[in-house]
Amino acid sequence: MSQGKSKDVISITVEFSGGLEMLFSNQRKHILSIPTKDESGEASNVAFLVRYLCEDVMQDNRRELFVLDDTVRPGILVLINDADWQLEGEDKYEIQGGDNIHFLSTLHGG
Amino acid sequence: MSQGKSKDVISITVEFSGGLEMLFSNQRKHILSIPTKDESGEASNVAFLVRYLCEDVMQDNRRELFVLDDTVRPGILVLINDADWQLEGEDKYEIQGGDNIHFLSTLHGG
Amino acid sequence: RYAKAWPLEKHEYKRYGRQLIMPEVGLQGQLRLKTSSVLVVGVGGLGCPAAAYLAGAGVGKIGLVDGDTVEESNLHRQILHSTGRVGMTKVESATVSLTQLNPTGEYLAYSSRLTPDTAIEIFQSYDLILDCTDNPASRYLISDTCVLLGKPLVSASALRTEGQLMVLNSPPRPPGDILGGPCYRCIFPKPPPAESVVSCGDGGILGPVVGVMGVLQALEAIKIITRGIQHPDLICHIDIDKPRFQTNNEMPPNPPEPPSLLLFSAYSNPPFRSIRLRSRKSKCASCSAQAIVTREALTSGSLDYVQFCGIVSPVEAL
């Protein structure tokens, strides 16, 4: 609860699973501080987070395994605090401090 | 967050499982408002909660399946917010509003 | 025979005694299991344990669909098969094991891969479907067929150290009825790019990981059947108004659970997580009032699932 930069960034947990973690340094859980506002001064939403992850976090260059047409590719579920993002406004959901955003690739093995 | 009685009672979730729910109207999850202070004016702790459950909540008269020598009987794990109560001070743990206190009977079947 | 005082045979009371005495099953639940039929599509790492526990519980008729034969590399996880049956069709091998476990059940083997041509005809004679397959094309075909025929679907998948499980189209209401459970297309409207799909053959799989998911599929199926499946055309529903419990342990009936996705990750802490899912999607191609996946479209072959999923190499295994 210290001050300083706390107005400009929010701390969130971002998780990757179902194989997506391989695109993010093989690390499933990332504690990130992301800007409160996006490029145009709007409150940061999930669409912005996806851009931010591609540009500032992802080391792997196989970007097409994560995004397609400016959003997460088909076959990835986005979970906002353990709920399908379709329940929360999809990529327009405005991120709150402490949120857990989980990107999950569906599995097909059996 | 309304006022009124909020100073005198705290709202907590109490769960019973592993068969203990049978002693409590076959209901696993109970949302309870318990007094903030115990009989002697001390902050309510788990020892008080156990007495309170016996006197005010339990309908079943087989009390010996829940308490023995003034504490929960052997074979019952008490979980405070998903941690063994031995990590939290056992029955001296002072209950906070919103706590989840879970009484779990160990199973032996196989 | 109809006037029999005991609705189960004597040996059935013995065999199922340990689950019969539970209020969640009871005599009514056991009779529902006995008269029920479950189709297991895919007899691999998921289908093997799922079929074993369904047969054990006394499901009256179990259908098995798979076009593959048993290979040595299957045996670390596909526990219904055996080393001596390498080369036999998986459905035949599974039938041998299931019959040994519980000879009172009826086991039907469909030894070819599920296709749009055959899906409706096969699914028609079953009450509930388990998706134990390993590729997106099959998953869409199975879900579409379940919606068209009004069958609840228990879908699971696993890869490496992770597993996922969903109960879909439950309750199984007609397309357009928002009270029905979501279908696979509600959750995944578009298939994943083919290059992102990894099979157990390529990615690897830990046996107990897929095993846990398969056993949980059997459990969900048993929960749905013992609760009583509500058929979509209301005329032929199965005694939903009758009291469910015959024992002294009276309990309120267990209502169907809200749509959810169970995630398992063997090396994570906590290993299991439950995710809330959406209800039916108002524009779903399969289960909405605007559905384009019709029976005609499916049987005429105008829905090319393999094409739709852009499979890179031909789908080999179901």
Place this chain on the structure above:
Amino acid sequence: RYAKAWPLEKHEYKRYGRQLIMPEVGLQGQLRLKTSSVLVVGVGGLGCPAAAYLAGAGVGKIGLVDGDTVEESNLHRQILHSTGRVGMTKVESATVSLTQLNPTGEYLAYSSRLTPDTAIEIFQSYDLILDCTDNPASRYLISDTCVLLGKPLVSASALRTEGQLMVLNSPPRPPGDILGGPCYRCIFPKPPPAESVVSCGDGGILGPVVGVMGVLQALEAIKIITRGIQHPDLICHIDIDKPRFQTNNEMPPNPPEPPSLLLFSAYSNPPFRSIRLRSRKSKCASCSAQAIVTREALTSGSLDYVQFCGIVSPVEAL
């Protein structure tokens, strides 16, 4: 033979290929499985699926302890047995199934109930123990023996619609070493009153509920073995300093997990929950510096487990 270029036989690469290619197992993990030995105490609803997945994964030696014979009422959940083997000892029946699944493993059958007289001698030749029993007296005996011999213990139980699982004495350090994992007595210092103990026979059990717990026991055992068991006397530890991964998929080794209890409840939402447990108890009768459960006390019979647990009727089944 020692200079062989390939440390596994050709057919083993085929059989275990799907788990070998995973960084969590790899060639080193598979060799550890091959040279490991696991004792499964209790070959019922937990022990059957646990033993099946351990054998499938390639555990070199599996011991099975149970004094019971197969009954028809077992078969809804004890999937290694079969209708044709009703009346055979459970350990013999299980050995038949395991050999069919994976003939490369060695399976040892101990067809009497575990007692304080026999526990140490049997446990001595195994690396890891699975508690798949159904009564408190056995659970204390197994935990005490594991602490005395420095063996990690994977303990599970199930009843009606619920299950519980703990990994105990892991890492398996000598009594008094606070770096060791807690034992059963750390968590449950005193046994439950006999009248509060309900068996699956009396309370009932849903097959897949106990099945899931058994499969998860096999998984925990495989995780511990592939990670490398650290033996308590430091002289004979198994190559703990060697790099664990042989594949290109380099990954940090998975550290042992903090002590936890996994709860399963088939009709609850969420169905799984993970509970943080305490570390070793400083006054534990078994694993502390003040331990009173010594090897002498155990073998001399001065620890009467049945008396300690105040069993009402004699323990029939292990």
